[in-house]
Amino acid sequence: MTGAPGTTPEVASISSLDDLAGERVVSETAEDVADAVATWIAAQARRAYSDHGSFSIALSGGSTPRLLNEKLAGPEWQGRIDWSRWNVYFADERACPPDDPASNYHLAETTLLSRVSIDPGRVHRMPAERTDLDAAAAQYSDLLAGSLPAGRDGAPRLDVVLLGLGENGHTASLFPGTAALQVTDRWATRGLADYEPFDRMTLTFPAINAAAAVGFMVTGAAKHEALTATARGEVPASRVRPTDGTLAWFLDAAAAAG
Numbered sequence: 001m002t003g004a005p006g007t008t009p010e011v012a013s014i015s016s017l018d019d020l021a022g023e024r025v026v027s028e029t030a031e032d033v034a035d036a037v038a039t040w041i042a043a044q045a046r047r048a049y050s051d052h053g054s055f056s057i058a059l060s061g062g063s064t065p066r067l068l069n070e071k072l073a074g075p076e077w078q079g080r081i082d083w084s085r086w087n088v089y090f091a092d093e094r095a096c097p098p099d100d101p102a103s104n105y106h107l108a109e110t111t112l113l114s115r116v117s118i119d120p121g122r123v124h125r126m127p128a129e130r131t132d133l134d135a136a137a138a139q140y141s142d143l144l145a146g147s148l149p150a151g152r153d154g155a156p157r158l159d160v161v162l163l164g165l166g167e168n169g170h171t172a173s174l175f176p177g178t179a180a181l182q183v184t185d186r187w188a189t190r191g192l193a194d195y196e197p198f199d200r201m202t203l204t205f206p207a208i209n210a211a212a213a214v215g216f217m218v219t220g221a222a223k224h225e226a227l228t229a230t231a232r233g234e235v236p237a238s239r240v241r242p243t244d245g246t247l248a249w250f251l252d253a254a255a256a257a258g
């Protein structure tokens, strides 16, 4: 069990998480998880800069990323990140206007992007507010293919995909029992959630699994069962297995222990 650079890893309890693929980094609190993920992202960015001179990351929404975003935008990280080299994408988006509080773009814009010196032209939000979500998803798929290098299996290769985990084991907007789970020939598609806003856009498994590094941020005891279901291979998040990249789970003690 190893920890991300700069963190003091706790030994995850020997439990039903042992079959979770990838590396597990368990930190005491959600704040500590945000610290660990920020350190991990900065390391992935440095690797990307030296490899190809830029860094691409797909952000997730929901509530968990708020702490991380505020940390990355805060004084502790000022000057430690070269925002001029970042290209920001999204793992998924809700079907609502970009200024709607439910929007994942709105979360990223208000807690991070508006507070750092990133070129707005390098921020690629998912236009999930459009009425024709299939067309919007197809255009986003083309954007990914046109702006990123192809991975080993032909899918556009992001440097980092940052994911959350829903209590039903969904990730991005890849929800149990939905058509999005079966899409293998496109890099973004429409999604269907089981909570408002129902209509979504989401990266597909091939796009996520083409990434150089995938990191899950999962905090709170309420997520423990979703983690064990993921470890058992029973839920959509179980299918996140980078084909030519690394996978890391950043958990707090509550999510890890249940």
Ligand code: 6PG
Residues within 6 Å of the ligand: 060, 061, 062, 063, 064, 065, 091, 092, 093, 094, 104, 163, 164, 165, 166, 167, 170, 171, 172, 173
């Ligand atoms: C979304 C997210 C979704 C999220 C999980 C966890 O649009 O809702 O992208 O996949 O990561 O639902 O959400 P919380 O962080 O709020 O628990």
